[in-house]
Amino acid sequence: MTAQTLTPESHFIDREPYYEAVGDEIAIFEAAYRNCLPVLLKGPTGCGKTRFMEHMAWRLKRPLITVSCHDDLTASDLVGRYLVKGGETVWVDGPLTRAVRCGGICYLDEIVEARKDTMVVIHPLADDRRELPMEKLGQLLRAPEEFCLAISYNPGYQSVLKDLKQSTRQRFVALEFDYPAAELERRIVANESGVDAAMAEKLVKFAQMTRNLKGSGLEEGASTRLLVHAGKLIGSGVDPVVACRSAVAQAVTDDADMLAAIQELSSSLF
């Protein structure tokens, strides 16, 4: 048992990641890629954005470099910085720079979480210039045709502070993601977790119930990802009600009343 070490450039995806297309998003992404246009993925958490990116990276046979953005992520974290090695300063490329150099797909997950100055860095890369300015090196890196920039954003967090600026969003081809329709979601849950069709149907129905609660005390309903988790637990012999509590209810809320209500919903179904 050894963990694998991969450099970002060699992160090619060899096996086809399971992905069920909801609409024409695959075709649109491919067209955008061919035309060197950056892509913005919108949608609630756990609805398949990251999986879609993996699938596209496999399809386009490009390495996928994912950066999960957080509120302390600065431009240097993306572009690169000088480090001290053995008494000398050495320049080290950041993930964005590495992706540009190797013509990979750079996926900036939850971009609104990052500091404002990171946006400025990606702007010239996201329009027809396709250039990455590396101020500290005094260089300008021009992206090869194979390079692709993709960012994701969850419009559900309706906070003024966490909104994507027009100057940023208007540079991207936007793809909207939502929870898949019931029939499709059933197939995904069954396929990913290995539960039978009847159980998948119940899980999807349960997810629908939690999504009904959105706005009355719940920020988001259960995502497809959580259903898959619950399905996997059930597949390993965990009681469905317990699985729904651990994999779904506890994941979506901490509020005791809401937890109890979700618990009642699942115990009504199974």
Added chain:
Amino acid sequence: MARQRLTHGEIEPLLDTWLETEFTFHAVAPVARTLSELTRDEQDFVLDWIKRIANTHITLAFHFAKRAPDLLHRLDRRAIEAWAVRLCDTYDRAGIYAALSVVEQADNYARTGQPHTEGALFDDIAGVLGNFVRGLSGRKLSIEQGDVVHTDGEKIVLPAMVSRFASRDDNFRLAKATVVLLWAQTRFGTLRADITAACAPYPHPERALQQFNALETLRLTSRIGRELPGVHRDIRRLMNVLGEDLPDAWQPLADRLAAPDAGAEDSLDLLDVAYRLPDFPAWCHQGTLRPDAVTAARAARLDKEKARLRIKLAQLLEEHARSQAPQPAVAPDRPDIEVTPRDDNGALDFEITLDGAPLAPPDDVRQLLTSVWLDFGEIPPEYLVPAGDGEYDLKAVFDQPEDPDAVWQGTYHEKGAELYPEWDHGRQHYRKNWCTMREKTVTPVYDDFVRDTLTKHGGLVRHLRRKFEALRDENRFEKRQTQGDEIDLDALVEALADARDGREMSDRLFVRLHRAERNIAVAFLVDMSGSTKGWINEAERESLLLLCEALELLGDRYAIYGFSGITRKRCELFRIKTFDDAYDDEVRARIAGIRPQEYTRMGFALRHMTRLLNAVEAKTRVLVTLSDGRPDDYFDVYRGEYGVEDTRMALLEAARTGIHPFCITLDREARDYLPHMYGAARFIIIDDVRQLPLKVTDIYRRLTT
């Protein structure tokens, strides 16, 4: 060692005092005798509550005292306490006669309940079941408390306590099963049937209604078995415990209604047969059918929802047209909208197509469609005609905020007001929905006040600005960090020298940008009672103005509200500056326009500000109260201990949510009660209000650095 129980002779004088038998002539002797037979622990419990209820109404306390010993054997103390609080609440809300009817409910518990029941209290279960029922598909129903268990298609009414079973969990299961059955009445078409007309031809329409309810209970219970098998299992188990069963004569009817496609019309078809059968013994989770309530709710809903849906559709089309490229072709004057409901696997969803192309309905449209579909079983075509311009009066269709002053013209009502509880010290419990609070805006006064004040206190303003500037945090580079964007050359040179020297090399070699992020929200609550008239009002306005001038420098979010009121029915909070308002000429004019109003009822104002503050995203929240003295209200118990205790409680509540309350008081005489009242808050007493802005800078420094 257990304490000695109180004797009859010890209890009677207590009751004499609390129940004022000298004037009321309540016969307390037999009550005292029954109480003397309880254990000391039970005695303490009952006596405590008698005293607390007597604070509200003596007759109620007497009735409580008479029944409490018997209830102790039947119910757990939690339930008795809940009953006692309900007595007081009902008295507050509806007077003594209504409260006495609650007293009689206790006799009901005594008749139907089993001994040592742990009831499921409405207040304990309403939150969970409310969320639960909103999670089920269909119209979003609410849960309310009432005497008759029923639903009108918008709300589900449950009793104050469910106590058919000994254990609390079983009682909760029963309440849940009841909620599901009543939800199913809305969801699966019971309420769509014209029940009144169907029952009218029978000699005893009331009985027909009962039998119809029974048929629907059979149909829906088996439907629940398919939709929510978990609930169905609970129902079976509870019925088993109670020994409830399906009478043989009803079996064929039940079989027919168990068919997957059985609807309310099947129950109507079977009503003739059922009417001839003996009465159906009601199942435990069954409620009452109230066609009158259903019709009333439906009548109020239909037109409004039709209008709302048509307006929303028009908006949807407009947005859709805007997002499409302008089409050269002539658009048809009547767009062809089709809605296909999908009632699939318990979920209710709608697909909208516009001229054949699918359109994603937003949540509000989807909910309206759901509601309309539940009323008709289809979406009537006239509901899908987008509203024309000006066809509806938007104000009439969508709920509008009420004008707070209009309340006092014509009949009094509480529409649009917010209700706040108040702490009753004597009762040691809250009075529910006691204060009727409305927000108003101070009328701006554009006079010379602002200019005069700023000229008069020019020196002070400059001084304050300097003090506040010192508080201001700025973006700066932090040197010698272990991580950072750039290399700290000074540190690196030193480190290299150290290394040459044979010493250990430091790893603090980077420069990091520290970003100033002040994350503070402050609310100022200003006393606008009549007693501030004169120099206090003058000084309040001046210091608010100076404060704003200084606060603008820091960029913190702040709000200013004034409070005043007369009696609990007219509690008013005056908006001077909300968190979202910018500090502009209008805000300055509003500060200039602060005028003394009526009395100093403080609890509601503190509670409302607590809520407003908690809605603001900030790391530190500060609530600064500025008042001129003791809480007081017109011809009311609020004067004195009651008001002090309520204010104290409101401050405690604020502190409990993480707010830092701070009180500034100008009351120079009565310093004795202040430490108690402001227990949860820090406070200062100042003689000269002009010190106020200076004092606030101190508070700031302590709270933010």
